[in-house]
Amino acid sequence: MPRLFIWSLVQWGMAYFAVQAVTGCLWWISVFLSPPVRRATLGDLDPLLVAAFDIPLFVMASAAAAAFGRTSFGNIAAVVSAGWTVAVAVALATYATVTTQAGLGVLAMGAAAAGSVAALCVLLLGRIPTEWIIRGPFAFRPARSRRSPEFHMAATFGQLIVFWGFFLGLVPPCLAFLEQRWGLALELPPVAVPAGIAILVLASALGIWSAAVMSTLGDGTPLPSAMPNRLVIAGPYRWIRNPMAVAGITQGAAVGLILQSWLVVGYAVLGSLVWNYAVRPLEEADLSERFGDDFQQYRRTVRCWVPRVPGTRRTA
Template sequence: MQAIAGAVWWVAVFLSPAVREATLGGLDPVMVAVLDVPLFVGASAAAAFGLRFAAVLATGWTMAVTVALAGYATLTSEAGWGVLFMAAAAGASVFALCLLILGRVPTEWILVGPFAFAPADARGGVAVHAARTAAQIVVFWGLFLVVGPLVIDLLEQRWGLAVGFPAFIRIAGLVVLLLASALGIWSAAAMSTRGDGTPLPAAMPNRLVIAGPYRYVRNPMALSGIVQGVAVGLILSSWLVVVYAVLGSLVWNFAVRPHEESDLEARFGDEFRGYRAAVRCWWPRITAVPASSTADAG
């Protein structure tokens, strides 16, 4: 699919000035094609037939081109769409390379540092866990909801990809952000006061929390974070920030959540299995499940 898409793109580049300008800017298409056709299109096609070296070559080349094109677009304000297409191709190449070399995508590789699962030190007490939770909120919300979106919005503007949103969309985004943030704080408070731990994977609760918002939905903090990201995108009038939030939700759902739930099942057994059967991951219940004195990391 990547080889075919690349070939179609190159045909469009030489047939359509609009496509050429949007994806390559002022770069000479002939000079780029001399390298890209064999290293991207050709290598991707060879990789599709199981040639591992070709897969490595296509992936390395695609990632290098993405970085170089991003630098070019940032300096010149040209070829913004080319950066997005190559970034998508780089992600697809890495995904395909993992399947070809390893037979799977090693999602556990992202569970390192503060994202590695480990129970919190229960000796700290509620006050300590609450303080650590507050610090985590400041750091992670600041990083993922302020710094990250602002950088993305800046690049979106610089690359000529910005689309203006109506004023009422920004206001709606602000309202949604406040509501989602309230849900996040409520969830964090329930986790730190009832679970002998924090929301951070490296200091997870020692008890399964079925209290507060966890009585309605299994992952209120994840739900809050995703909605917050979308709301920030609406406030900034940045469709790329909205995409960033959606991609984050996919990574969390398909890469992180299975490991988290496996860890919870191993630690809490039937208690967690019963909770998982009663409460959905994303769609809240209308009525709350019975509260439990044990705390939830779900």
């Protein structure tokens, strides 16, 4: 196997900082040589003033983190680079929202901030601590037994109201507003709105169906703090392992089409990646621990994202 594919996470973190240093250097060269790049990423900000801070705290600190790795100096450099990148992303987003300038700079620094924080975790901890997601009120706990299906149903639909209100009713309009303010809006074809409405209705129906089946048959709810006490493989769970996640992500993309916002569609796609690579492994480890071979058999026969064709027994 090529050595590239057997790097440790720490080496990948160092490689990220190296790429960030090179990319930052090339970007600054472009800023000074190309007025369109400067306007698109910095707006009317003075490039000399920004460079005086950004080159040492972003470019040079990233290079030092890449070169020295998990040494004391390398760790300090990584903290400086990640901290500065997050601060710049927030400041640039504020500037772009107020002035309607530098929208591309916000996207670039937002992506760099996320990458820097992930690489920092890898250097300091040797991993990305996804288990932090399920601490506190989001910790996995089974629901109290002997409660009625009606109680679980009420709790489940209360959850839907809160989650849909926030993730579908509040966040997408805010993102669409920022997309306009940052000058990043793209015109989608006219069919996007009716298609989005149709997809939203279908995805919402799937979400409601899944929630009803989970709360009535699982002796619990989809809530992390009140998870089902029984493994549910009825209803939509016969064909796909987490139909509620599929429904929620599809709803987000549909709302993006309705709002004609590619940024909202991207938000839904990003949510799917976070759920698949950060939340799903933790959730399935918990299910495996609680339901043992029954869940393992279910996992082998039913896919997570692509519905199983009725009558088939194996998944890709």
